Each structure stands twice: as structure tokens, then as C-alpha cells.
Amino acid sequence: MSAVGASEGSPLLAVRSLTKLFGSFAACNGIDLDIRPGEIHALLGENGAGKSTLVKMLFGVLSPTSGQILWKGEPVRIPSPGAARRLGIGMVFQHFSLFEALTVAENIALSLSPGISLSKVAEEASRLSHLYGLPLDPKAHVADLSVGERQRIEIVRALLQHPELIILDEPTSVLTPQEADRLFETLAKLKAEGRSVLYISHRLEEVQRICDRATVLRHGKVTGACDPRQETPASLARMMVGSDVASVTAAGTNTKGEVLLEANHLSVPARTPFAVTLKNVCLKVRGGEVLAIAGVAGNGQGELFDALSGEYPVAEASAVAIRGKAAGNLGITARRLMGAGFVPEERHGHAAVPSLPLSDNLVLARNQSDRKTFLAGGVLGIIKHAVVRIASKRISETMDVRKSGDDPAAGSLSGGNLQKYIVGRELDRQPAVLIVNQPTWGVDAGAASRIRQALVDLAKSGSAVLVISQDLDEIFEVATEIAVVSEGRLSDVYPAHDLTREKIGLLMGGMYGKTEGGEVAHAH
């Protein structure tokens, strides 16, 4: 655009010693950042590094405590997202703000100034979406669209404002590899037009692939500014984490035991209008195996977890079997007593109650499986707090959970440390079957590798582990077998070493079952 030639050397957006304090905690501490016109700039960092706080300040959601933002060399104040848009900054959030019951055009119109007719919005939206290779039907209802398509709405919505800088917050975390490729093409097109992109991610591989420059944040400070193409993933990770990350040693070739977890033609109707129906899911996990279930978010992972954990039991007892015994109609407590352990995706308010101390959160998962140890007084069920606290301490030590105080509220722990505790809480029982949904979602690299190693070690000791994950890196690290879930159907189970990312990507797109599987093989 016009700015390209004029300000070749000078940055489009510059940030000078920007600081944001929450109380006495500095979420961002003296950040310096330059974004040049026509570049894709990566903002790298672990969870809690201050990336979100920084971009929220750039987009006017938060106001900085001190420091300066310069737009085209001029100091500016950005009091609101509206002001950011008027300057020429657009943003695509990680969590979409879309109304599922409305159409694409209606959702876009909601973010524009009133008085623009819906047909004009639809026309402009479809023009832009074709221009940038983001096919989108303005009349479609959002509820019917895939996550990738929903993200396109957000991008088109941002593009309608003709921004010179677009901020994307972890855009690929919800996309299949193929969808991500399409997004990268769009970004390249935006770059070619001279627009700048601020690309937030913790996926080193894609940052190296598409970004011109990178700024790395850790604990609210800039720890590195570099050209990602000159760096190795290891050196980038070091900047992010501050130390070398232990690599996970995979389960490898250990002897396979008996089938410990089985789903037989498990079908579950959708509980809510926006839930996914599970169709005829069959799987078997033997002792010593780690079965990883890949898939894009919202394809039935949560529903599968609910059915396997017994939080929502199914009618047919035979649909789920744990250690050879039918368990489909049994609740989660009964399944725990059969030797299974569970780690749900959502930490706050599902796997743990944030306001309660860690020791209470231990009772949460093990109040019946460890009844003899943790409870006294028979039917009165008096909780032996002292015993529970000792067990809680043991778990924290085994899993290296870092916390303030002996028994702090679960909500005060960082995501990674709480997840280590939640996983450790199950491992401490040595469950014969462990079912984990998104084990390292939003967890820093150090904690993630600790958790993955623990899952692998559990399988090595003879247990059956089922991991539901969206993270392909993670899946290849831990899995001995891989299956893919798509629209509530589960693909065949493949040995991990037989699958490539491309093949998983195709399976994610819904090419499941034996015959299609064959075609996939031919296609390559």
C-alpha cells in the first residue's frame, strides 16, 4: 500500500519500553518491538510470557502502565479496539467471538458501524474472501462451519477495515495441517501487498517457515530478537524456555500386554445442539501401548472423553470395556474402581476446582478409589486431611510441581504446574488404564516434556494409555499407535511409525475407514 515506499526503513509500529503491571506483577516489563511494513513478525513465548498482554495493549484492550507506542513514528494512545481499528490495526483472536446461530454476513455486519446494508457486507466479504483465497459463503450459518472456516470469518472481518497491521493470536492451533497451509498462503498475499502481520505462536516450525523476524518473550521481557530462519528449533526453544528442554524418550518396542481398554461400536447422540455425535467408535488399547487420537478441535474429542470416562455413561454396557469387563453403563466412580484414571482437557472447573487447595483437589479425583486411605468413620466419610496432604506433597515432589506455600489454591498455580499435578494425581495410583484429553494444552515446554515422559513411562510399566491430542508433535513423541477422529468418527488405528503428518492431515479431513484409507495410500 502507500506506506510501502515511504517508510522503507522506519517501522510501521514501534514499541518502546512498554510495561504493564497487574498489582506488583509485571506481565510486560520494558518491551521493545519494531514491526516493519510488509513483514511477518513472529512473537514467540511460552504461556504466561506476556504475549497476550502485549497484543492486548497494541489493540487497545488493556492500557499500558508506562512506555510508548509509536505508529508510523508518531506516539499514539490506543484507548479502545475501535481506536486501534481506526489507526489501521486489525486483530484475529485465538477464541472466536462469533454467534453460532447467525450467518457469516450477519456476524461480520455486527462488528461494523451500523447502517451498512447486509447485502453490501455480504458482497464485500465474498469479494475479499476470494481475493485472499479464503473461500467463504456469506449466507452459511456459523454453526455449520468448521473451525478453519470460522477463523476465515474473523480474518475477513479484520480485512474489511483495511488494516495495515494484522495481529494473529495462535491462529494454527485449531487448524489441520492443510488448513494451516492455506492460511500461510493468505498471509503471504497480505505481505506482498505491503501489510504487516504480527504472528503469535509457540510452534517453532511454522514460525521458521513463514516469519521474517521474531521477537521472543520470557517472563514479560524480550529475551531475543532474531531471524528465525537463521536459528534452529533448539536455539529458539532455548530463548523461549531459558534452558534446554528434555526430549521425550518414546515407548519404543515393549511387549504388548492384554487389551485393557476397549470401545465397541460406541455411538453417542449429541447432548446439545452444538455437540458432536459419536458414530460407531471402535478402539483397543493394550497394556504397554500409547494410543494417540489426533484430530482438529471440536470433532468429538470431548464427547469421546466423556463416554470413556463415564461422566456421561452410555446405555449399552458392552460399548466400553475396562480390563475386559463391560463398563459402558457405569459411572466414573465405578470405572475408577476398575483401575482407570482420567485427565480431562479443561483444568479449571473440570479437572480441578480452582478455589480449593491442591489437597482437596486430590480428594476430588480419588475420594472413592482411595476411600480406605483418605476417609475414616465409615458412612460418615470423614476426610483425613493430614493423610491427604502428605499424599498431595508426594505427588508435588514426584512431578516437580512448583507452587507457593504447602497447599495453595489450585487456581494460583500456573497452567503447566497445575497440569503436572493433575496428571501426577492419577499416576500416583498406578492406573491400569489412563485416558488423557489434551495433556499439554496451554502448558509450557518444560512441563509438557515432563508430562509426556510420565505418560510414556506409565505405558512402559504395562498400563494402557489413551491420549487425545491436537498437537501432532506431541502425538509423534508419545504414541505407539495413532488414530484420527473426525466428525465423531474414528479412523482405523495405525502403528505410529506408519503414519506421516500428511496422512494424518487427510484423515483429519474426514477420510476415514478402510476403503478410504486405501485411497489415501494411493493418492501419495
Place this chain on the structure above:
Amino acid sequence: MRIELEKRANPSTLFSILSPFLALALTVVAGGIMFALIGKSPVAALYSFFIEPLLDIWSLHEIAIKAAPLILIGAGLSVCYRSNNWNIGAEGQFIAGAIAGAIVPVVFHDWHSSLVLPLMLIFGMIGGALYAAIPAFLKAHMNTNEILTSLMLVYIAQLFLDWLVRGPWRSPDAYNFPVTRDFVPEAILPELISSGRANLGFAFAIIAAVGLWIMMRYTLKGFEITVLGQSERAGRFAGFSSKRMIWFSMLLSGALAGLAGISEVSGTIGKLQPIISPGYGFTAIIVAFLGRLNPLGIIAAGLFLALTYVGGEAVQLTLSVSDKVTRVFQGLLLFFVLSCDTLIQYKIRLVFSRFGQTTEGSAH
């Protein structure tokens, strides 16, 4: 300049202790202003409202009598509220308990036996529990809002009681006054000590509150209540059923409200009449929150609100102000308690400009 509420990293222990007292102080100040506005001396009014009742054996007994139903109901409600079930209809369950318990002395008025009183108390609890079972059923199986259903059932109970005492249960010896027969001596709740009117109801209240405190603090059931109240999903993960918790908490609070109802009728009034409660069921909601939903705190809060009833009567007599003063005080108190509780989770900051000094300086 503007005022910002900033979330604290951890709930403040200081303010969770201080908040009720802060609320109390603010209530007294606001009450003083109110008395001044209606032309009464605030000091004298506050003295006869809050201090005088504490100096007299007779009024101490009155406080115990009024505190008993408040504590009984409030303790039951705390279990409800902790488990995220919003029973607002304790007043109705109180009346239902009173009616059910009164079946024995009203219908079988010739029966003299030491069984009468225990039966009445049991019937009272069953009556209150059954009346609370209606909103429990509607919430658990029809997904209705228990706040609305339990509240509306209050009016049904009040009108049903009114009809009973004017119609089928009206005493033949009462010259057409809308009251039932006086209860036989065996149906009267004995007094606690010989110095005054306070009856066994107060003992029930203390026993129930301490029992519930032990349950909440030490048992798995108490843990289940807390977890389900915080997050239904986490409760499901723990193997707890939120449906069963609806039943448990509603029936428990209903039974305690029913016990309060029959204790009040049997211990204090001695018969049924159209109005048997000055709003105990609603005031108990304030009691529950003022006591931080902790049964021991509820004992203290119940005693304090009983004082506002007795103090309200006192200022009515000594300063001839309306008895609505009591309601105003109770309302003020709840208002200040809830607003002071904000300080537990948040701190107040005065913000003088949007940007820090450095930016201000360099931008201009």
C-alpha cells in the same frame, strides 16, 4: 479520576474477617443518618436499638426466641447456597412445617401423650422437606429455576395457612377469630431455663448449626457440597451427582425450616394463626450471607438479626417510629455485607489518568 476494581491474586483473609464488621459499622452509620433525617437523636435511637435489648434478661430471652428460627433456617440455607441451589422459599417451608406439625395437636386435640411433641417435630420436618421437594423436583427434572418456584410457593403456603385457620381448622371456642385451638400442654415446646421464655428451639438451632459445621468441614458430604457449588463439571468428574445434590440440599433446608416453623408455633405462639412469622424465612437469607455461609458464623449472625427485631420493637415503643425501621436496617445490612464482600476478591484503586507518568510526559 475513576475508581477501578482490581482482582486480587488471592482472596484477602483480612477482609474476609473484617467485611461483616465493616458492613455492620456502615449500617450503623447509615441508620444514624436515617434517624437524624426523621428528626430523632441518632445516638439515643441507636442506643435503644442496639444496646438496650442486651441489658435486660427479658429481652435476651426474646433475642434467643427470634434467633432460633433464623439460625435453623439460615444454617440449612447455607448448605443450599454453598451447593449452588438457591432456595428462596424457606418462609413457605417454615409455614408448611408449622401446618404439618400442627396436625397432631389440632386434629387430635384430645390426645394427651408424651409422644405428641416428638411426632409434631417429626411431622414439621417432613412437612417442610416435602414442600421444598416441589422446587427440587422441578429443578432436577424439569430444569426450572428454583429461585422463582420456591419464592412463589411462599405465597401459596401463606394463603393456605390463612384458609386453614379461617376455615376447617378454626377453633370452635375462639369467637370466630381466625385461630386454631390452643395446643394441649403436651404439645408445647418446653422452656430452656426457668428465667424466661426461650425454649428448646434455640437448642435445636445450635445443635443443627454445629452439626452442619462439622459436616461441611470434615466430611466427604461437605466436600461434595462445596465442589458441586463451585463447579458442576468438576463435581461430575469427582463422581458426584448434581441432581442428587439438588434433592439433598433442598430437602435438608426444607426440613430445618419446617422444624423452625413447628418450634415457633409450638414454643412461642401455642396455636396456629394467619401470620406466624415476621419474615423469618427471608431474614434467614441475610443471616446466611452475613454468617459467610458458615454455620458457626450463622449463629452469630442469627443472634445479631434477632437483635434488630427486638431493637426495632424497642425504638417503636420508646421513640414511636414505624416498625418498618427493622426492615430498613435488615436491608441496609444485607446491602453492605454483599458490597463489603467485594473487597475480599478485589481491591479498590483510584486511577487519575489512563497512562503512566512517562507516557504523559513524552507524548506532549
